[in-house]
Amino acid sequence: MSGWWLRLALFSFVAWVRPVAAGTCNPAITLFSTDGTPAHNYDSLVESLGAGNCVLFSSGKKIKLVKDLGGKESSRVFGVGRNRAIKIAKTKEAIPLLNEILEGYHEIKALAPTVAIFPDQSLSGEYIWEEELIPHHLIGRLVGLDDFNSSHFPPNQIPFTLLATELVKFARKAFRVAHFGDQGSAQIHFTNRGWVVTDYRRGHLVAKSAWDLIPFQRQYVPATGAACGGALSRLIYDVSEIGGQRMLIVPDELETAVRLSVLEQRIEFFGGLRTRNLDLQSPLFPR
Numbered sequence: 001m002s003g004w005w006l007r008l009a010l011f012s013f014v015a016w017v018r019p020v021a022a023g024t025c026n027p028a029i030t031l032f033s034t035d036g037t038p039a040h041n042y043d044s045l046v047e048s049l050g051a052g053n054c055v056l057f058s059s060g061k062k063i064k065l066v067k068d069l070g071g072k073e074s075s076r077v078f079g080v081g082r083n084r085a086i087k088i089a090k091t092k093e094a095i096p097l098l099n100e101i102l103e104g105y106h107e108i109k110a111l112a113p114t115v116a117i118f119p120d121q122s123l124s125g126e127y128i129w130e131e132e133l134i135p136h137h138l139i140g141r142l143v144g145l146d147d148f149n150s151s152h153f154p155p156n157q158i159p160f161t162l163l164a165t166e167l168v169k170f171a172r173k174a175f176r177v178a179h180f181g182d183q184g185s186a187q188i189h190f191t192n193r194g195w196v197v198t199d200y201r202r203g204h205l206v207a208k209s210a211w212d213l214i215p216f217q218r219q220y221v222p223a224t225g226a227a228c229g230g231a232l233s234r235l236i237y238d239v240s241e242i243g244g245q246r247m248l249i250v251p252d253e254l255e256t257a258v259r260l261s262v263l264e265q266r267i268e269f270f271g272g273l274r275t276r277n278l279d280l281q282s283p284l285f286p287r
Ligand SMILES: Nc1ncnc2c1ncn2[C@@H]1O[C@H](COP(=O)(O)OP(=O)(O)OP(=O)(O)O)[C@@H](O)[C@H]1O
Pocket: 069, 070, 071, 072, 073, 074, 075, 076, 077, 085, 115, 130, 131, 132, 133, 134, 142, 144, 186, 187, 189, 198, 199
C-alpha cells in the first residue's frame, strides 16, 4: 500500500474509532477544576446528576455513572459498573465529611464488617471509590437497620429470621465498637454479605470495659426487634451483674430459626448463652 493510501486508511480508522470511544463519556460534567476547586454551582450540578451522566474530576478522570444507588443528607452514591460505586458529597459544605470517611476507614474496618473502600482509587475531597453493595437475593434490596427496626418485617417470616440471625452475627463481630463516627441505625445495611457499616465519619471509640455502651445493646437500639417485644436486642448483647461483677453476655450463634422462638418472648434461650468477662486484651469471641 502506498504512503498515501496508508495515511487515508489510518485517517478513516481514527475518524471512525474516536467518536465511539469519546462518545462513551461525553459530554462530561465538570465537578472540580484542575486545581481541585469545586464548580461554583457544584450543589445544583450534583443534584441534577443521574444514570448515564459523565463526571469530570480535577485529575482529569471521567467517570460514567451507571446507576443511582442512593443518598440522603450528605452524599450521593452511584454504581459505576463492575461492582464498584462512587460516593460524592451532595454539597460543597459536605466535602469535609467525605474526607472523614477515607480517614476513618482503616480503623472501622478492623472493628466491624464495613463497606470496602479503595483509598488508592479515591480522590480525597472529590470522590470515594468503593464496592457496590449487592442486596441479598432473598430480600432484593438493601435494608437499613432503621428500616428493620420499623415494622416492615413480620417476625414469623423468613426475611425477618434471616435479618435477625445475621444481625446477631454482625453484632458479635462488632462487639469492640463502643461508638462509631456518625453512629446511627441508618448507617448499617443488610447486604448479600450480611450486615455492614455503610456510612460513618472519623472518631470511633473502642470499648474499654463492660461498662461502656455498646451500639447494639438494647439501650441504644431500643426498637430492635420491636415486633418481638425487644427480645431480639437481648439476643444481641446483654450486660448484667453476675456475682457482683459486670458481664457482657454474647449469645452463641443462632443455629436454626427455632431459636427465634424467643420472638414469642421465651427467654429460656438465655440458657444457651455464653457469658464471659469482657477482657479486651484477649480474643474472647473468636471471629
Ligand atoms: N456502596 C454502596 N452500594 C450500594 N448502595 C449504597 C452504597 N452506599 C450507600 N448506598 C445506598 O445509598 C444510601 C445513602 O448512602 P449513605 O448513607 O452513604 O449517604 P447519606 O445517607 O447521604 O449520608 P449521611 O448518613 O451522612 O446522611 C444508603 O441508604 C444505601 O441505600
